[in-house]
Amino acid sequence: MTGAGEQQGARAAAVAGARRIVVKVGSSSLTTAGGGLDADRVDALVDTLAKATGEKEVVLVSSGAIAAGLAPLGLDRRPRDLARQQAAASVGQGLLVARYTASFARYGRRVGQVLLTTDDTSRRAHYRNARRTLDQLLAMGAVPVVNENDTVATDEIRFGDNDRLAALVAHLVRADLLVLLSDVDGLYDGDPSTPGTSRIDEVTGPKDLEGISIGSAGKAGVGTGGMVTKVDAARIAAAAGIPVVLTSASQAADALAGRPTGTFFHRTGRRSADRLLWLAHASTPRGALTLDDGAVRAVVDGTGSLLPAGIARVEGEFSAGDPVELRDAAGRAVARGLVAFDAAEIPQLLGRSTRDLARELGPEYEREVVHRDDLVVLRR
Ligand SMILES: Nc1ncnc2c1ncn2[C@@H]1O[C@H](COP(=O)(O)OP(=O)(O)O)[C@@H](O)[C@H]1O
Numbered sequence: 416m417t418g419a420g421e422q423q424g425a426r427a428a429a430v431a432g433a434r435r436i437v438v439k440v441g442s443s444s445l446t447t448a449g450g451g452l453d454a455d456r457v458d459a460l461v462d463t464l465a466k467a468t469g470e471k472e473v474v475l476v477s478s479g480a481i482a483a484g485l486a487p488l489g490l491d492r493r494p495r496d497l498a499r500q501q502a503a504a505s506v507g508q509g510l511l512v513a514r515y516t517a518s519f520a521r522y523g524r525r526v527g528q529v530l531l532t533t534d535d536t537s538r539r540a541h542y543r544n545a546r547r548t549l550d551q552l553l554a555m556g557a558v559p560v561v562n563e564n565d566t567v568a569t570d571e572i573r574f575g576d577n578d579r580l581a582a583l584v585a586h587l588v589r590a591d592l593l594v595l596l597s598d599v600d601g602l603y604d605g606d607p608s609t610p611g612t613s614r615i616d617e618v619t620g621p622k623d624l625e626g627i628s629i630g631s632a633g634k635a636g637v638g639t640g641g642m643v644t645k646v647d648a649a650r651i652a653a654a655a656g657i658p659v660v661l662t663s664a665s666q667a668a669d670a671l672a673g674r675p676t677g678t679f680f681h682r683t684g685r686r687s688a689d690r691l692l693w694l695a696h697a698s699t700p701r702g703a704l705t706l707d708d709g710a711v712r713a714v715v716d717g718t719g720s721l722l723p724a725g726i727a728r729v730e731g732e733f734s735a736g737d738p739v740e741l742r743d744a745a746g747r748a749v750a751r752g753l754v755a756f757d758a759a760e761i762p763q764l765l766g767r768s769t770r771d772l773a774r775e776l777g778p779e780y781e782r783e784v785v786h787r788d789d790l791v792v793l794r795r
Pocket residue numbers: 440441442443444596597598599601602603604605606607608628629630631632633634637638639640641642
């Protein structure tokens with residue numbers, strides 16, 4: 416086989432062999448030019464998913480709540496303020512899921528709504544719970560329809576874009592493939608509205624992305640992140656061992672059949688330990704701990720947990736279990752971790768040995784501030 420033939424074979428094999436697929440569809444592929452949900456486009460997507468996937472399991476990450484809520488609330492464009500976006504999402508999410516429910520019912524399939532916030536991918540108990548619910552829906556033959564829980568997500572706990580959410584959901588459910596559907600049929604080597612740009616067929620690693628101009632959302636104005644968030648999402652998934660197809664909603668059938676459409680991102684890494692991916696990409700640190708040089712080495716080398724003796728400074732208001740940033744003396748983020756103490760408890764522990772602390776404050780203080788298993792290194 417030629418090089419191109421081999422790569423095509425790799426794509427077809429990745430898709431054909433995929434048992435569990437996460438499909439993400441953007442607002443721009445579900446709405447009318449005048450604003451509001453386009454029932455025909457939803458039906459067309461559902462037709463494709465129902466027919467193309469057969470025995471495969473599909474998790475659908477669908478945007479469109481805000482866009483679908485605009486026209487019913489008399490808004491002619493996406494509002495800037497969070498409160499009105501949330502009101503639009505509240506109205507639109509109901510309409511969106513009602514449409515999916517009716518549409519999948521034509522194939523005798525049930526739909527289950529799953530709304531997530533970053534807390535659900537950053538706290539261990541929530542994470543396990545979200546996974547269990549998604550697994551159970553799939554086991555019962557239902558199609559989970561996932562979106563961010565826009566109506567309650569504040570700026571601090573928002574994913575903000577569903578592309579990254581889709582990559583994290585793909586990791587959460589241990590998907591074999593992520594398909595990102597947009598209004599553009601792949602990644603171009605420049606803004607596709609500029610003459611002379613051409614589509615990139617495949618990305619084998621970060622080098623293939625060098626020198627490419629990756630822009631923000633298109634003309635329709637209902638999408639949020641543009642191509643930047645899609646490429647970020649593709650990188651996260653590929654690094655976590657999940658290949659990605661990025662194409663247009665109208666070519667979803669080809670993508671799911673493994674035919675050469677859009678841009679194929681080969682996996683660049685192996686499946687990573689479960690919880691670390693979201694800790695790096697989906698968690699918003701609630702505070703920061705500044706470490707001395709010895710503690711930085713222990714954390715970054717992957718050899719140790721963070722003990723009170725290695726902490727020089729604490730910032731922020733956080734509770735035990737929250738994600739915090741670990742910084743070196745120059746203020747650079749070197750890792751993230753789930754902290755085992757409340758912020759208010761830490762000042763009395765700074766720089767002290769666990770043995771001293773246990774003697775003075777009690778045996779419950781003889782523990783790590785961040786356990787090795789709850790750490791992800793950002794900078795080596
Ligand atoms: N290099 C590029 N390749 C492809 N599309 C790009 C590129 N740079 C910017 N874009 C724009 O990104 C848009 C898709 O993003 P967006 O509107 O957020 O979609 P969605 O609603 O599907 O998430 C495209 O319509 C295109 O105009």
